[in-house]
Amino acid sequence: EAGVVQSPRYKIIEKKQPVAFWCNPISGHNTLYWYRQNLGQGPELLIRYENEEAVDDSQLPKDRFSAERLKGVDSTLKIQPAELGDSAVYLCASSLGSTSGRAYNEQFFGPGTRLTVL
Amino acid sequence: DQQVKQNSPSLSVQEGRISILNCDYTNSMFDYFLWYKKYPAEGPTFLISISSIKDKNEDGRFTVFLNKSAKHLSLHIVPSQPGDSAVYFCAADGTSYGKLTFGQGTILTVHP
Numbered sequence: 001e002a003g004v005v006q007s008p009r010y011k012i013i014e015k016k017q018p019v020a021f022w023c024n025p026i027s028g029h030n031t032l033y034w035y036r037q038n039l040g041q042g043p044e045l046l047i048r049y050e051n052e053e054a055v056d057d058s059q060l061p062k063d064r065f066s067a068e069r070l071k072g073v074d075s076t077l078k079i080q081p082a083e084l085g086d087s088a089v090y091l092c093a094s095s096l097g098s099t100s101g102r103a104y105n106e107q108f109f110g111p112g113t114r115l116t117v118l
Numbered sequence: 119d120q121q122v123k124q125n126s127p128s129l130s131v132q133e134g135r136i137s138i139l140n141c142d143y144t145n146s147m148f149d150y151f152l153w154y155k156k157y158p159a160e161g162p163t164f165l166i167s168i169s170s171i172k173d174k175n176e177d178g179r180f181t182v183f184l185n186k187s188a189k190h191l192s193l194h195i196v197p198s199q200p201g202d203s204a205v206y207f208c209a210a211d212g213t214s215y216g217k218l219t220f221g222q223g224t225i226l227t228v229h230p
Contacts, residue, residue, distance in 0.1 A: 042207050042220025056217060091161055109161030
């Protein structure tokens, strides 16, 4: 079974430029998460989707970050414009829906996109 | 406000010995805890979990202990193997379903 797929794996951009990250979750996983991991820290949740609906985006900096999950499968996270402080690894994860009990907590992570803003 | 803390940035252990990784939390609403392992250039992978109704959960060489009164959990790996060398994150859930709060991670190195 294929895992969570993310692209690109690495991205280097100048500050003020836009950037987008793509995620394809595990087939059948209704819940999708975007995390940001700063160096030396654990992942921090940015947004969580249940199917197409963003059910928790309280940690997403909405002035420059946006996300979408069309048709409840693939998702895109965008930053526009990027700032130096956005340099981090952006992780996508997926899990079974919340109706699956606590099993939904077992989130499966992709390899991440390492973003460097110069 | 770090609600989940892993106070040891790194741990070095001899192959065959026990590795003990520790994690403390402050939010009493957390009721489900997980450990993830992360290799370089890969995403974290789920290792083991425990519900707050239990104080121990075992899976092969991995055992997680939960002390609710102390708001402390630990992961024991016995015996440790060089392939266990990775970054270990503890995570907690309970404040909002699906919203895991992660610790900073502990780098485990198992020497042959």
